Each structure stands twice: as structure tokens, then as C-alpha cells.
Amino acid sequence: MTTLSNAHGRLPRRATMSDVARLAGVSIKTVSRVVNAEPGVHAETAERVLAAIERLGFRRNIGALNLRRGSSTGTIGLVLEDVANPFYSGITRAAEEVARRHGRQVLTGSSDEDPDRERELSLEFCARRVDGLIVIPAGTRHGYLVPEIASGTPVVFVDRPPGDVIADTVLVDNVTGAAAAVTHLAAHGHSRIAFLGDAPTIFTATERLAGFREGCARAGIPFDQRMVAMGPHTAETVAAALDRTDATAVITGNNRITVQTLRVLAGSARKPALVGFDDFELADLLDPPVSVVSLDPAELGKAAAELLFARLDGDREPPRRIVLPVRLTPRGSGEVRP
Amino acid sequence: MTTLSNAHGRLPRRATMSDVARLAGVSIKTVSRVVNAEPGVHAETAERVLAAIERLGFRRNIGALNLRRGSSTGTIGLVLEDVANPFYSGITRAAEEVARRHGRQVLTGSSDEDPDRERELSLEFCARRVDGLIVIPAGTRHGYLVPEIASGTPVVFVDRPPGDVIADTVLVDNVTGAAAAVTHLAAHGHSRIAFLGDAPTIFTATERLAGFREGCARAGIPFDQRMVAMGPHTAETVAAALDRTDATAVITGNNRITVQTLRVLAGSARKPALVGFDDFELADLLDPPVSVVSLDPAELGKAAAELLFARLDGDREPPRRIVLPVRLTPRGSGEVRP
DNA sequence: TGCGCATTGGACAACGTTGTCATGGTGCCA
DNA sequence: TGGCACCATGACAACGTTGTCCAATGCGCA
Numbered sequence: 102m103t104t105l106s107n108a109h110g111r112l113p114r115r116a117t118m119s120d121v122a123r124l125a126g127v128s129i130k131t132v133s134r135v136v137n138a139e140p141g142v143h144a145e146t147a148e149r150v151l152a153a154i155e156r157l158g159f160r161r162n163i164g165a166l167n168l169r170r171g172s173s174t175g176t177i178g179l180v181l182e183d184v185a186n187p188f189y190s191g192i193t194r195a196a197e198e199v200a201r202r203h204g205r206q207v208l209t210g211s212s213d214e215d216p217d218r219e220r221e222l223s224l225e226f227c228a229r230r231v232d233g234l235i236v237i238p239a240g241t242r243h244g245y246l247v248p249e250i251a252s253g254t255p256v257v258f259v260d261r262p263p264g265d266v267i268a269d270t271v272l273v274d275n276v277t278g279a280a281a282a283v284t285h286l287a288a289h290g291h292s293r294i295a296f297l298g299d300a301p302t303i304f305t306a307t308e309r310l311a312g313f314r315e316g317c318a319r320a321g322i323p324f325d326q327r328m329v330a331m332g333p334h335t336a337e338t339v340a341a342a343l344d345r346t347d348a349t350a351v352i353t354g355n356n357r358i359t360v361q362t363l364r365v366l367a368g369s370a371r372k373p374a375l376v377g378f379d380d381f382e383l384a385d386l387l388d389p390p391v392s393v394v395s396l397d398p399a400e401l402g403k404a405a406a407e408l409l410f411a412r413l414d415g416d417r418e419p420p421r422r423i424v425l426p427v428r429l430t431p432r433g434s435g436e437v438r439p
Numbered sequence: 440m441t442t443l444s445n446a447h448g449r450l451p452r453r454a455t456m457s458d459v460a461r462l463a464g465v466s467i468k469t470v471s472r473v474v475n476a477e478p479g480v481h482a483e484t485a486e487r488v489l490a491a492i493e494r495l496g497f498r499r500n501i502g503a504l505n506l507r508r509g510s511s512t513g514t515i516g517l518v519l520e521d522v523a524n525p526f527y528s529g530i531t532r533a534a535e536e537v538a539r540r541h542g543r544q545v546l547t548g549s550s551d552e553d554p555d556r557e558r559e560l561s562l563e564f565c566a567r568r569v570d571g572l573i574v575i576p577a578g579t580r581h582g583y584l585v586p587e588i589a590s591g592t593p594v595v596f597v598d599r600p601p602g603d604v605i606a607d608t609v610l611v612d613n614v615t616g617a618a619a620a621v622t623h624l625a626a627h628g629h630s631r632i633a634f635l636g637d638a639p640t641i642f643t644a645t646e647r648l649a650g651f652r653e654g655c656a657r658a659g660i661p662f663d664q665r666m667v668a669m670g671p672h673t674a675e676t677v678a679a680a681l682d683r684t685d686a687t688a689v690i691t692g693n694n695r696i697t698v699q700t701l702r703v704l705a706g707s708a709r710k711p712a713l714v715g716f717d718d719f720e721l722a723d724l725l726d727p728p729v730s731v732v733s734l735d736p737a738e739l740g741k742a743a744a745e746l747l748f749a750r751l752d753g754d755r756e757p758p759r760r761i762v763l764p765v766r767l768t769p770r771g772s773g774e775v776r777p
Numbered sequence: 778t779g780c781g782c783a784t785t786g787g788a789c790a791a792c793g794t795t796g797t798c799a800t801g802g803t804g805c806c807a
Numbered sequence: 808t809g810g811c812a813c814c815a816t817g818a819c820a821a822c823g824t825t826g827t828c829c830a831a832t833g834c835g836c837a
Contacts (some may be wrong), residue, residue, distance in 0.1 A: 114590075114591070115568070115590045115591065116590065117792090117793055117794085118793070118794070119793080127816075127817090128816065128817045128818080129793090129794085129795095129817085130795080130796095130816075130817055130818080130819095131815085131816060131817075133794070133795060133796095134795095134815095134816090136794095137795080141814070141815060141816085142815070142816085143814085143815060143816090146815080146816085157586075158585075158586025158587070158589055158590050160562070160565055160566050160586070160587070160590075161566060161793085161794080162506075162566070162568060162792095162793055162794070163563075163566045163567045163568070164502045164505055164506055164512065164567065164568055164792095164793080164794095165506055165792075165793035165794045165795090165822090166793080166794055166795080167502055167794095167822090168500075168502055168503055168506055168792090168793080168794075168821095168822050168823065168824090169793075169794045169795050169796085169821075169822050170794085170795070170796095170822080171821095171822055171823095174502065176546075183532065184522065184528050184531050184532045184535065185525070185528050185529050185531070185532035185737075186528075187523070187525055187528070187720075190522050190523050190525070190528035190531075191523050193522050193523070193528075193547075194521065194522045194523035194549060197522065197547070197548065197549055206546055206548060206560075206563065206564075206567075207546070207547060207548070208514075208544055208545070208546055209531075209535070209545060209547050210535065210544060210545070211532060211535055224498070225501075225544065226544075227498055228498050228499060228500070228501045229501045229502065229544075230453070230500060230501070230502055247496075248495075248496025248498070249496070249498070251496055252452075252453045252454065252496050252498075253452070253453065360720065360721065363721070363724055364723075364724065367723075367724055381720070381721075382525075382698065382719070382720070382721075383698065383701070383719075383720075383721050383725065385702075386701055386702065386705055386725060387721065387724060387725065387726075388725075388726045399523075455822090455823055455824090456823070456824070456825095457823080465786075465787090466786060466787045466788080467787085467823090467824085467825095468786075468787060468788085468825080468826095469785085469786060469787075471824070471825060471826095472785095472786090472825095474824095475825080479784070479785060479786085480785070480786085481784085481785065481786090484785080484786085499823085499824080500822095500823055500824070502823080502824095503792090503822075503823035503824045503825090504823080504824055504825080505792090505824095506791095506792045506793065506794090506822090506823080506824075507791075507792050507823075507824045507825050507826085508792080508824085508825075508826095509791095509792055509793095
């Protein structure tokens with residue numbers, strides 16, 4: 102049992118090849134050869150070097166290696182809104198997985214929907230010379246990335262498209278999904294359907310609203326602005342929106358809003374039909390089980406990362422826009438009769 | 440609208456200070472001065488340099504900077520089990536937050552409970568010269584980190600203690616928590632209580648089992664090995680365990696098992712009382728609402744990161760072991776009568 | 778005119794590593 | 808014994824940056 106601490110004080114300096122070389126009585130280059138398992142080192146010498154490495158706890162400095170080799174840093178950057186949100190952590194995990202297969206590690210950062218923070222994170226990642234960048238945009242202006250991409254750092258945008266530039270983007274089919282939700286509810290007899298969406302500054306929010314309108318039109322339901330409440334949402338705004346309408350059904354614009362709404366409804370006598378955008382754990386165990394329009398976030402993350410690595414592998418086609426289909430999963434909450 | 444791509448082919452090289460200097464007609468050092476806002480550069484010269492920087496899309500290479508300065512790389516590493524699990528992504532977010540306050544960025548990696556992967560990730564982070572490491576151990580042997588810590592990379596273990604070394608650790612009070620769950624159930628008249636825990640190789644699993652035994656003893660319930668099923672768990676193993684016992688109440692050992700159990704129970708006529716370890720979103724909206732023993736993962740992440748940064752700020756005290764209290768949150772599922 | 782001084786710019790080394798090339802020693806064969 | 812190939816090892820430069828130091832220029836002032 103070893104005690105891991107520096108209670109003795111004085112911050113030590115990490116051993117370098119130079120230290121190892123001195124201890125082993127060889128040149129730096131020989132140490133390098135041993136570390137890289139290059140041939141041409143006498144077995145006995147290698148032995149001595151390895152002993153010195155062990156003794157000093159030497160570990161090769163990857164930063165210096167990257168500088169010297171001028172090659173990949175073996176990292177990619179991932180800028181998202183909030184890792185603690187299961188939607189984004191699902192994306193993170195999938196991206197991490199793909200990165201691992203390609204021998205890369207992942208730098209993550211949460212922007213909290215703050216465009217400045219998104220920019221700051223992205224640019225700092227670039228300054229660290231990540232091999233590529235996956236960005237879930239918080240802002241609507243991404244010109245700041247032009248020089249980065251021009252300099253060879255591929256960028257893939259996920260879930261929302263970039264503003265004022267054209268670049269690789271992976272989206273989900275928000276419009277079709279929201280329209281499908283309306284169609285589903287209409288098929289169950291609903292005609293007074295409320296839509297609780299996120300802030301209109303957020304791409305997915307307006308897309309889903311557009312899908313809602315489209316669905317209403319197709320179902321012959323006149324669009325009524327009073328049935329729409331865009332976020333950001335708190336329990337109060339959700340409650341107020343529901344009180345304001347006589348809706349028999351509600352479509353919620355993302356997983357956070359769905360949860361807010363479920364909480365509000367739990368404390369209310371009203372039981373409108375409900376279809377949420379984004380799936381969430383236990384949705385099937387609620388009473389009634391919550392119907393959702395969803396896509397596995399892992400698919401988004403995977404698609405984005407694979408697109409990124411295709412670029413890193415030399416894909417020079419014009420920017421792609423991938424739109425992943427969503428799936429309506431009826432579970433009960435959308436079938437409640439008016 | 441700019442198209443961000445390299446459709447023209449040929450991977451470009453990033454501009455360096457040397458390129459900027461050539462374009463601006465000055466020496467490299469002058470560029471450095473401008474970039475670092477050092478005094479002693481004629482305004483007009485600085486202007487030229489800035490123009491060149493802009494034109495070339497130059498961004499200072501942080502790797503080279505760190506090498507030269509020999510200082511901090513401005514990163515910390517976080518090795519966890521699975522970012523997609525809300526418990527760990529909560530820790531991640533909190534650690535990220537603290538890191539941000541200290542001007543650091545976070546490298547994350549999921550070990551998937553694989554000790555080799557944990558080791559690989561940790562050592563690679565060290566090779567990248569992270570300023571510190573936060574590890575949620577998958578394995579039980581951590582001697583491999585001794586040289587790293589001796590070389591000045593502080594390491595903090597979270598949620599589970601390290602094996603065969605003594606180091607900074609942040610845990611939760613698993614024993615007390617599990618015992619409290621038993622006490623709670625006993626107070627509601629239960630004496631046949633099952634415990635579904637994770638694999639006994641996992642520290643928290645055995646601790647919680649110990650707490651379970653302690654709680655039984657205190658409540659005067661004879662401990663019965665047949666009431667215990669340790670994981671890993673699937674829907675089948677959970678169902679089998681429940682079928683095998685005549686338990687009127689169940690304690691589940693972590694958030695995954697709780698969810699598995701809820702699913703199994705949803706398809707069953709039995710409605711045992713239930714107390715889960717770890718809170719989870721919507722636990723309060725299930726029917727009945729699920730009682731839990733829990734701690735906000737953010738508190739764990741925050742405590743760990745703060746301990747790490749205390750070390751980085753020069754704290755040389757002997758290794759600390761912080762045990763955070765857990766809280767029993769009765770919500771209904773634990774009150775079901777036998 | 779000569780001197781000191783402030784201002785501005787540049788040469789050079791170094792961070793830790795590896796690629797290129799050179800060197801010294803050994804063994805083999807004619 | 809001379810020539811040669813080969814093995815093991817090392818010297819040096821370079822990656823991109825900054826810290827240290829020195830040089831050149833221009834100014835004020837005696």
C-alpha cells in the first residue's frame with residue numbers, strides 16, 4: 102500500500118528523456134529508440150534504459166511529440182450545450198466511442214446556450230490543435246470558424262446548423278417529426294393542440310414549430326397563435342400556457358419541456374394528451390406512458406463523428422448536410438381522448 | 440455566407456508566427472510581442488502584424504506554448520465509467536464547472552468498468568501532461584499511478600476508493616444510506632426485504648450490501664442470503680431474483696438496477712415497496728413515486744474537483760478522504776404496506 | 778559634437794521529442 | 808592484414824513558441 106501524495110512538499114519536475122539518458126549513461130537518442138521500440142539497441146543497453154525509465158517514472162510528453170512530429174494531436178473537441186442533459190451526454194458518449202476507434206481522445210465543453218462561450222471553447226480547442234471539432238451551436242454566427250477550417254481543422258455541426266457559413270451538418274428531421282405528432286393527435290380526435298416550444302432563437306425550436314404548423318394544416322386544423330408558447334420555459338410559464346388554452350392535447354418541444362410539463366400536469370386535474378419531442382428514460386413507465394417523437398442521440402453523435410473522421414481521412418467532397426429521420430413512438434399519452 | 444470546406448484539396452498547414460512574420464516583414468519575436476500584447480512595438484508595426492495574423496488565420500499553438508513555458512497545459516483529465524449515465528454526466532458537468540473557474544479544460548473518457556481501459560485512459564491523460572486527474576475507478580489496483588503522483592500530477596478518486604494505494608478520495612456514505620433504506624422499510628412494517636446490488640467487485644455495491652446487513656441487524660431482521668442478488672443485472676436476473684424471494688420490499692443498489700426493477704415490476708402483478716440508491720429524473724412522477732437514497736452527483740463532482748484544485752494550488756496535506764452524506768427521500772414507493 | 782537614454786527590433790537558446798546523418802567499433806572474408 | 812559491411816550509438820537540427828540579451832536608431836541635453 103503506497104501513499105500517493107506530496108506531503109514532503111516541493112513540486113517535482115517530470116522526468117524527461119534527458120534525465121533517463123543521464124541515469125542510464127546513454128544518449129537521449131538511445132532513450133528515444135528504446136521508448137519507440139526502434140531496432141538497433143543492444144539488449145543490455147535497452148535493459149538499463151528501461152530500468153531508468155521505471156526508476157524515474159518517466160512518461161513520454163505527448164505535447165512535445167506532437168510538436169516534433171508536426172502531426173495529429175490525437176484529440177477532437179466537442180462543444181455542446183450541457184453534458185448533464187442526457188440528450189447531449191448521449192451524443193458525447195457516441196462521439197467518444199467513434200473517436201476511440203480512431204485513436205483519438207475527446208475534449209468536451211458546455212456552452213450553456215451562450216454563443217460567446219461556444220466561440221471561446223471552439224477557438225481554444227483549435228488553439229490546442231484538435232484534429233477536428235464537433236459543435237452543437239449555441240449561437241447563429243460561425244464566421245469565426247472560417248480560418249480554422251481553411252487551415253485544415255474540419256468542423257461538423259450537430260443538431261442545429263451553423264449560421265452564416267456552410268459546413269458539414271448533421272440534423273434531425275424536426276419538421277416531419279413535429280408534423281407527425283400533430284397527425285397522430287388529430288387521428289385520435291384532437292383539434293385543439295397546444296405547442297410548447299423552446300426559445301425561437303434556437304433552430305430546432307422554430308423548425309419544430311414549423312412542423313407543428315404544417316401538421317395542423319395537413320389535418321385541417323386552423324393555426325392559432327394562442328396555442329403556441331415558446332420558451333425558455335419554467336414550471337410557471339408551462340402552467341400559464343396550459344391555463345391560457347383549452348387544449349385537449351399538448352406537444353412539447355424538447356425533453357426539458359416535456360419533463361416540466363409532466364410535473365405541472367401531475368399537480369393538475371387536467372390530463373391532456375401529450376406527445377414530447379426527444380425520448381427520455383422511463384417515458385414508458387409513466388402513467389400514461391409518454392408518447393414521443395425521437396431519435397437516439399447516439400445516432401446523432403455517431404453520424405457526426407463519422408463524418409468528421411471521414412474528413413480527417415481525406416474526404417474532400419463539398420459540405421454535407423445529413424438529416425436523420427425521427428420516429429414517432431406512441432405509448433399512450435398521445436392516445437388520450439379529448 | 441462562406442462555404443467551409445477544403446474542396447480544393449491539399450491539406451493546408453497551419454500558419455505559424457514565422458509565416459506571420461514573413462508576411463508582415465518583421466521578426467518572429469515581434470509577432471510574439473504583438474500576440475502577447477507586450478509593450479515595445481511601434482503602433483504601425485503592430486498594425487501590420489495584426490493584419491497578417493488576420494489574413495493568415497493565425498492562432499497561437501498552445502502545445503508549443505506549454506512546451507516552451509514548461510507550465511501547466513491547462514487541462515485536467517476525467518476518467519469515468521460512462522458519460523451517458525446521468526449519474527456520471529452530473530459529475531462531469533460539475534467538474535467541468537469548477538475547472539472552468541480555474542481556467543482549465545476537461546478531457547473525458549469512459550472506461551466502461553474495464554480496469555485496463557481505465558488505466559489506459561489515465562496514463563494517456565498523464566502523458567498529455569494534464570494538470571490533474573479525476574478518476575472513478577473501474578479497477579482495484581492503482582499502483583500504476585504512483586509514479587504519476589510522485590511526479591506531481593495530483594489524482595482524486597471519486598465514488599469509489601482506489602485499490603492498493605492511499606490517495607485523495609471523495610465517497611458517499613453508502614453504508615449509512617443503505618441502512619437508512621432498511622430502517623425506513625422496517626418502519627413501514629417490512630421484514631422480508633430483498634437487496635438487488637451491483638457486482639460485488641464494485642466498491643459501492645459491497646458497501647451498500649454491508650449497509651443493508653447493518654440495517655437489518657438494527658431492525659432485528661435476520662439476515663438471509665437468499666434475499667440478496669448481486670449483479671451485473673439484466674431484466675432477467677432481476678425478475679429471477681424477485682421470483683425467487685417472497686420479499687415485500689426491495690432495495691436496489693444503483694440507478695440502473697432501479698430502472699431495471701421498475702420495468703420488471705411494471706409487467707408484474709407484484710408491487711413490493713421499493714427504495715432505490717441514486718436519485719433519477721422523474722422518480723417523483725412514477726406511480727408510486729420512487730423513494731431513493733441519494734446524493735446530487737454534482738456535489739460529488741464539485742467536491743472532487745475542488746480537492747484537485749486545492750492540490751494544484753499547493754495544498755500538501757496528507758491524502759484526504761471525504762465522505763459525503765446521503766439523504767433518504769421518501770416518495771411513496773417505500774411506504775407501500777406489506 | 779558627444780553622451781546617455783529610451784524605444785524598437787532581432788538573434789539566439791531553450792522547452793522535450795524525433796528524424797537524419799555521422800562515427801566508432803566489431804567481425805568476416807579474401 | 809586490409810577492406811568492408813554492419814551494428815550500436817550519438818551529435819545535431821527542427822517542430823512553434825517565448826525569455827534573455829544585444830544592436831540600431833533617434834532624441835534631448837550639456
